[in-house]
Amino acid sequence: MSVMVTCDEVPNKSIRLLPRITADSVRLVWAAAPRLLIVSIVLKLLNGVGLAATLVFGRDLISSVLAADAVKPGIGAVAPQLATVVGIVAAIGLITAAGREVREILSETTARHAKQAIIDVAAKVELSAYETPNFHDRLLRASAAEHRPIQMVDGVVGTIGSIASIGGIVVALLTIQPWLVPLLFLAGLPLLIGVVKAGQAMFGFHLRMTTVARARGYLYRLLTAKDPAKEVRAFGLAGYLTARHTALYDQHMAELRKTTRKRFRIAVISTIGLSLALGGGLAGLLALALSGRLALAETATAAAALLILGERILTTVNNIGDLYEAGLFVEDYTTFLATAPHQHGHTGTWPAPAKFDRITVDNVSFTYPAANGPALREVSLEIQAGQVIALVGENGSGKTTLAKLLSRLYLPAAGTIRWDGTDTADLDPDELHRRIAVIFQDFARYDLTARENIGFGAVEHVDDQSAVQAAARHAGADSYLSELPKGYETILSPEYDGGRDLSVGQWQRVALARAFIRDAPLIILDEPTAALDPRAEHDLFRRIRSLYKGRTVLLISHRYNTVRDADHIYVLDEGQIVEHGDHDELMAANGVYAELFTLQAAAYTGRRSDDAAR
Numbered sequence: 028m029s030v031m032v033t034c035d036e037v038p039n040k041s042i043r044l045l046p047r048i049t050a051d052s053v054r055l056v057w058a059a060a061p062r063l064l065i066v067s068i069v070l071k072l073l074n075g076v077g078l079a080a081t082l083v084f085g086r087d088l089i090s091s092v093l094a095a096d097a098v099k100p101g102i103g104a105v106a107p108q109l110a111t112v113v114g115i116v117a118a119i120g121l122i123t124a125a126g127r128e129v130r131e132i133l134s135e136t137t138a139r140h141a142k143q144a145i146i147d148v149a150a151k152v153e154l155s156a157y158e159t160p161n162f163h164d165r166l167l168r169a170s171a172a173e174h175r176p177i178q179m180v181d182g183v184v185g186t187i188g189s190i191a192s193i194g195g196i197v198v199a200l201l202t203i204q205p206w207l208v209p210l211l212f213l214a215g216l217p218l219l220i221g222v223v224k225a226g227q228a229m230f231g232f233h234l235r236m237t238t239v240a241r242a243r244g245y246l247y248r249l250l251t252a253k254d255p256a257k258e259v260r261a262f263g264l265a266g267y268l269t270a271r272h273t274a275l276y277d278q279h280m281a282e283l284r285k286t287t288r289k290r291f292r293i294a295v296i297s298t299i300g301l302s303l304a305l306g307g308g309l310a311g312l313l314a315l316a317l318s319g320r321l322a323l324a325e326t327a328t329a330a331a332a333l334l335i336l337g338e339r340i341l342t343t344v345n346n347i348g349d350l351y352e353a354g355l356f357v358e359d360y361t362t363f364l365a366t367a368p369h370q371h372g373h374t375g376t377w378p379a380p381a382k383f384d385r386i387t388v389d390n391v392s393f394t395y396p397a398a399n400g401p402a403l404r405e406v407s408l409e410i411q412a413g414q415v416i417a418l419v420g421e422n423g424s425g426k427t428t429l430a431k432l433l434s435r436l437y438l439p440a441a442g443t444i445r446w447d448g449t450d451t452a453d454l455d456p457d458e459l460h461r462r463i464a465v466i467f468q469d470f471a472r473y474d475l476t477a478r479e480n481i482g483f484g485a486v487e488h489v490d491d492q493s494a495v496q497a498a499a500r501h502a503g504a505d506s507y508l509s510e511l512p513k514g515y516e517t518i519l520s521p522e523y524d525g526g527r528d529l530s531v532g533q534w535q536r537v538a539l540a541r542a543f544i545r546d547a548p549l550i551i552l553d554e555p556t557a558a559l560d561p562r563a564e565h566d567l568f569r570r571i572r573s574l575y576k577g578r579t580v581l582l583i584s585h586r587y588n589t590v591r592d593a594d595h596i597y598v599l600d601e602g603q604i605v606e607h608g609d610h611d612e613l614m615a616a617n618g619v620y621a622e623l624f625t626l627q628a629a630a631y632t633g634r635r636s637d638d639a640a641r
């Protein structure tokens with residue numbers, strides 16, 4: 028799999044973004060679980076207070092022990108203090124345990140909230156977004172970033188804690204040797220730049236590797252999922268696919284090693300910087316002590332404070348670095364949420380009419396985002412309510428594309444599709460979808476119950492067993508669905524206990540039932556009988572008018588004899604309508620339709636006479 032790695036460097040995101048992305052993260056966690064967030068922070072603070080209290084009370088206890096020794100020996104004297112210290116230690120233990128559990132729930136609640144936002148966006152974007160690699164990359168990264176907001180909140184709390192502890196030491200040092208403080212903070216600066224660079228490196232790694240990760244995920248699914256399992260075995264593809272998977276993983280690992288080496292180099296440089304500053308400070312202190320300008324006790328205290336401060340600065344800066352890194356992911360995620368729905372096309376808001384008298388396709392052209400040339404070129408046609416309209420044409424001539432545009436899954440690049448004069452681009456797409464029942468060649472097969480597989484045609488009727496069964500009867504699916512182990516409650520997938528698979532033709536009838544149950548004025552059937560046996564196909568087309576009485580049907584087919592009864596037939600070739608009329612008119616015109624119809628009829632009769640000859 029040739030995966031192009033195009034994005035080399037992280038867009039330059041300065042540390043100044045940190046406050047904003049931190050606020051975004053806090054807002055996200057707050058939106059997901061405000062009370063849990065408060066509880067979590069309070070528990071963390073209590074933990075800190077508890078640790079300080081242990082030190083204070085512990086010191087008092089020791090002082091009392093030393094004092095008691097002289098005056099009134101016996102454990103009784105220090106028992107209350109001992110009990111206090113033990114009590115505090117026990118409380119810290121409980122607080123820590125509670126904090127861990129609260130954090131677990133908070134983390135999962137935030138992840139769930141983040142995932143829901145992704146689902147909402149993914150369900151809302153124009154279908155064309157799914158045709159662009161960029162959308163898939165961002166979707167994958169957003170999905171992988173779901174735990175980052177809570178990581179940031181943890182980081183914020185941790186950073187505040189360590190900054191507070193730095194404060195105390197700084198005050199102490201200022202009273203002894205004030206010059207040491209700016210020295211250490213100066214040393215902290217390269218450290219900070221270091222962690223920002225390290226965060227960018229890791230984010231950049233993920234940015235570069237997203238497409239590789241997607242390709243790897245795809246290969247993994249090919250090797251582990253049910254549907255491709257047949258071909259993978261029949262064609263012996265496992266070795267080949269595994270090798271590709273391994274190669275992509277190698278690429279990922281090589282890039283990861285490169286990134287970790289880069290981060291380590293950054294860490295080495297900034298640690299050396301901090302160590303030099305610490306060494307300089309210590310040397311200065313020693314020089315002062317040796318020259319007699321600083322008392323020994325003060326020197327020792329200042330040196331200890333210096334070392335502790337150095338360590339704290341290191342921890343704090345690393346905390347900030349983690350925050351920054353997580354923030355880059357959160358920013359990526361929030362930008363995705365904010366921009367994805369608006370990226371593709373525009374969304375109309377007018378209510379869609381309940382029905383139409385006429386649909387007019389006027390000079391419509393369309394090019395897929397990933398295609399070089401147009402799939403449809405200046406297509407014009409008209410559909411009257413109640414008609415059965417057929418679209419025929421060779422593979423790739425644009426039939427399905429036209430069906431997708433008529434279903435308002437894509438918007439035309441040029442031209443208009445109008446319902447009684449109203450441009451469908453101005454109509455609320457969800458409402459318009461409700462007016463259309465469309466079954467595509469590659470219809471979905473849900474690993475859910477038979478009832479749901481049909482009821483999804485009109486999800487408000489999904490629990491209406493009699494409506495579902497009536498639709499199944501129309502589509503000729505009731506006989507075998509009723510026979511399933513749990514009837515319509517059987518899951519149509521052997522991957523689940525008691526589940527059953529269906530034959531391809533049986534699945535197609537289920538899909539047809541899905542169109543039947545939808546009370547829509549426009550029915551679009553893309554190759555609805557490709558998998559049906561000849562008798563079933565003949566039967567369906569014979570009955571199509573009575574089955575969809577009062578509705579308008581757009582039929583797509585390769586088999587010309589199945590559409591001969593249509594009111595109007597449009598012949599597509601290379602994205603253009605080259606002929607149209609009813610069967611007799613098209614035969615009389617003696618053009619492409621007549622040629623292909625005769626060819627198919629001859630082939631069919633030829634085969635039959637061969638059979639007869641055998």
Ligand SMILES: Nc1ncnc2c1ncn2[C@@H]1O[C@H](COP(=O)(O)OP(=O)(O)OP(=O)(O)O)[C@@H](O)[C@H]1O
Nearest residue numbers: 158395397398402421422423424425426427428429
């Ligand atoms: N998602 C896509 N991205 C890019 N090009 C596409 C996409 N889907 C289809 N095409 C191209 O658009 C053209 C029209 O395809 P379409 O699926 O509409 O043909 P069709 O007439 O329905 O073919 P068939 O009879 O094989 O179903 C073809 O050249 C096809 O390769």
